[in-house]
Amino acid sequence: MKKAANNKIQSIVRACRIILRMIEADPNTRHSQKMYYRMLLQYYTRLRDARENGQFIAAHTVFFPAEILLAMDIIPMHTETTTWMTSLFTGECGDILAAGARLGMATEICAPHRGMAGAFASGALPRPDVMVWSNMVCDNTAKSGELVMDICGCPGFFIDRPFKDSGLEKTYMAGEIRDMIAFLEDKSGKKMDYDRLSTIVERMDRQIELTRQVNELRKNVPTPFSPLGFLELLTIDYLFPGQPESIEYLETLKAELEEMVKQKKGAIPKERFRLMTLFIPPMYLMSFLEKLSVESGAVSVIEPFFTFWGEGRLDASRPVEAVVEKAYMIPETRMYGPLGESALEAIKKCAREWKVDGAVYYADVGCRHSCATIKLFKDALAEVDVPVLTIDCDVVDQTVTSEEEVRDKMERFFELLEDR
Amino acid sequence: MLSIGIDIGSLTTKTVVLNNGRFLASVVSETLDEAEISAQVAMTKALERIDADEDPLRFVVTTGAGAKGVSFSDRSKAITTCLARGIAYCVPEARAVIDIGAESSTVVKTNERGKVLDWANHDKCAAGTGIFLQQMAKLMKLSFEEMSELSETASKGADITGTCAVFAESEVISHVHRVPPTPMPEIILGIYLSVSSRIKTMCKRIGANEKIALSGGVALHKGLVRTLEKEIGQPLFVPDDPVCVAALGAAVLAGEEIQKETAQ
Numbered sequence: 001m002k003k004a005a006n007n008k009i010q011s012i013v014r015a016c017r018i019i020l021r022m023i024e025a026d027p028n029t030r031h032s033q034k035m036y037y038r039m040l041l042q043y044y045t046r047l048r049d050a051r052e053n054g055q056f057i058a059a060h061t062v063f064f065p066a067e068i069l070l071a072m073d074i075i076p077m078h079t080e081t082t083t084w085m086t087s088l089f090t091g092e093c094g095d096i097l098a099a100g101a102r103l104g105m106a107t108e109i110c111a112p113h114r115g116m117a118g119a120f121a122s123g124a125l126p127r128p129d130v131m132v133w134s135n136m137v138c139d140n141t142a143k144s145g146e147l148v149m150d151i152c153g154c155p156g157f158f159i160d161r162p163f164k165d166s167g168l169e170k171t172y173m174a175g176e177i178r179d180m181i182a183f184l185e186d187k188s189g190k191k192m193d194y195d196r197l198s199t200i201v202e203r204m205d206r207q208i209e210l211t212r213q214v215n216e217l218r219k220n221v222p223t224p225f226s227p228l229g230f231l232e233l234l235t236i237d238y239l240f241p242g243q244p245e246s247i248e249y250l251e252t253l254k255a256e257l258e259e260m261v262k263q264k265k266g267a268i269p270k271e272r273f274r275l276m277t278l279f280i281p282p283m284y285l286m287s288f289l290e291k292l293s294v295e296s297g298a299v300s301v302i303e304p305f306f307t308f309w310g311e312g313r314l315d316a317s318r319p320v321e322a323v324v325e326k327a328y329m330i331p332e333t334r335m336y337g338p339l340g341e342s343a344l345e346a347i348k349k350c351a352r353e354w355k356v357d358g359a360v361y362y363a364d365v366g367c368r369h370s371c372a373t374i375k376l377f378k379d380a381l382a383e384v385d386v387p388v389l390t391i392d393c394d395v396v397d398q399t400v401t402s403e404e405e406v407r408d409k410m411e412r413f414f415e416l417l418e419d420r
Numbered sequence: 421m422l423s424i425g426i427d428i429g430s431l432t433t434k435t436v437v438l439n440n441g442r443f444l445a446s447v448v449s450e451t452l453d454e455a456e457i458s459a460q461v462a463m464t465k466a467l468e469r470i471d472a473d474e475d476p477l478r479f480v481v482t483t484g485a486g487a488k489g490v491s492f493s494d495r496s497k498a499i500t501t502c503l504a505r506g507i508a509y510c511v512p513e514a515r516a517v518i519d520i521g522a523e524s525s526t527v528v529k530t531n532e533r534g535k536v537l538d539w540a541n542h543d544k545c546a547a548g549t550g551i552f553l554q555q556m557a558k559l560m561k562l563s564f565e566e567m568s569e570l571s572e573t574a575s576k577g578a579d580i581t582g583t584c585a586v587f588a589e590s591e592v593i594s595h596v597h598r599v600p601p602t603p604m605p606e607i608i609l610g611i612y613l614s615v616s617s618r619i620k621t622m623c624k625r626i627g628a629n630e631k632i633a634l635s636g637g638v639a640l641h642k643g644l645v646r647t648l649e650k651e652i653g654q655p656l657f658v659p660d661d662p663v664c665v666a667a668l669g670a671a672v673l674a675g676e677e678i679q680k681e682t683a684q
């Protein structure tokens with residue numbers, strides 16, 4: 001498996017190693033950033049070697065409670081993130097998207113899902129032992145699991161997370177999780193270790209708390225965290241929920257940011273525009289966006305749907321219920337189902353408290369679930385006098401938008417902000 | 421000091437010269453292969469039109485395709501900023517401007533100071549642009565004036581998609597070859613309606629609901645203007661020189677830059 005020509009996991013491992021070698025030698029790189037890349041390397045190396053080591057692999061979609069897998073010593077494979085990482089680190093997802101197209105995946109479907117299907121079909125990702133997935137956070141996700149089961153010929157389990165969050169639905173979802181644990185125990189032959197799950201939940205609670213504290217520090221002017229650093233926060237939640245590495249990373253980051261605040265140092269030389277990021281920027285444009293941020297003094301200070309956790313704590317003494325609780329606290333689930341006033345209030349609160357000048361909506365054209373919110377968000381932000389730039393794009397499909405287009409739109413927007 | 425605005429479009433390059441806010445000249449010339457040469461030629465032509473005793477010092481603001489690469493440009497500005505300033509100069513009461521250029525269409529919402537509040541643009545497809553209208557005129561072997569006149573006689577418009585220029589073209593062909601063929605005025609009105617509905621959506625998207633002006637060469641297309649007015653439900657302001665609005669705005673911005681520099 002390691003030597004397969006199109007092995008995306010191996011490509012990510014290789015890219016992580018190269019980046020790490022570069023940044024380890026750079027005295028200006030944040031220590032936490034080095035830790036972050038080490039974590040990525042660890043995740044993908046473990047995944048790459050799982051088969052050879054006789055480990056059980058569960059592929060899972062975004063926001064699936066990977067805590068369960070980790071507590072059972074099952075190797076998780078986060079499918080969407082792996083598609084992104086492929087785009088981010090190799091700059092190219094064309095081959096897996098083409099493989100998806102050969103399966104009949106329409107270009108109108110969001111590319112992480114097209115890519116995921118194509119990657120499994122073409123052998124670019126290892127065949128999982130099971131597929132586990134949920135309807136968090138969109139309909140594409142709800143369907144993708146079945147497709148992966150079909151392509152890989154593996155068994156699977158779907159968790160239903162109801163839209164509403166009264167006690168009844170949470171009890172129902174806890175039942176779903178218990179059924180899934182039974183399914184995993186049956187397929188993997190491994191037993192759920194509830195003590196371990198409690199420990200993971202306890203750490204997850206700390207992880208959320210630390211993310212909140214990091215966000216508090218980002219309120220400072222100038223903001224101490226890098227322009228697109230929020231992707232690190234997002235990724236560690238996706239790949240390392242409740243893991244000691246996440247806590248160590250967040251504590252280090254927090255200390256670094258505190259020090260910068262003390263020294264009144266900003267993440268970029270001259271902060272001019274404090275941005276709110278709505279949805280995910282195209283991965284293949286990350287280095288361009290980083291460069292543009294520094295050039296133009298624009299920095300993302302808050303992301304209501306990625307880093308701004310809902311209120312609440314996780315009770316480690318009832319770990320299954322805590323996993324359910326988390327499913328209702330995840331920032332992005334504010335977009336799940338009917339939006340409701342609370343989601344709109346959350347973005348207005350973020351705009352006010354983080355002193356946001358403008359918001360950038362990376363409108364993933366294949367994501368009907370998020371695109372349907374554009375007007376609502378725009379209207380809500382208009383109430384707090386925050387203009388919104390909408391960039392039609394795709395997280396990984398390079399054919400949707402070009403660097404030139406994004407630069408043009410961003411520069412127009414910065415001019416608008418400057419001219420106000 | 422002269423403030424010069426140059427808007428490099430895909431077909432034509434527009435130049436406006438102001439002195440202390442006073443209009444001196446405007447010129448429209450063909451866009452050549454290189455932005456630098458297009459801008460140079462256009463500026464030279466514009467300067468030929470002004471009195472020799474005008475101030476020889478100048479501040480140049482460029483906008484449009486390749487504007488950043490023009491070596492003698494003192495600043496390059498986004499087309500949206502230029503449209504907003506330009507429309508505030510020539511139609512002060514306007515609070516939005518619809519610009520239908522050769523290859524793209526843009527709606528800019530502005531405030532009373534000519535500042536951009538929001539914008540929406542469409543540049544992914546020729547549908548809703550000047551080139552699309554040109555193609556349609558060619559297909560029907562009509563001039564813009566003839567199209568305008570014929571559209572007046574239509575009682576309804578033929579169904580023509582507003583989302584894709586290629587589909588729209590094949591729809592027009594099928595209307596022409598239908599038995600019996602769709603009457604020409606209905607096809608033309610259908611074309612105008614397809615452009616207008618696309619523009620209307622952009623206006624709605626950014627809340628450009630009132631006091632809307634029109635710029636770009638397409639503003640001279642009377643039939644389309646009338647259709648657009650009906651679709652949007654209000655009369656549109658059409659400036660005397662709709663083609664040069666962005667260049668005018670660039671010249672206004674050049675004036676602002678001069679003031680800033682003088683104040684420092």
Ligand code: SF4
Nearest residue numbers: 110138140141364367
């Ligand atoms: S981008 Fe949208 S459609 Fe795609 S996985 Fe994310 S939420 Fe679902």
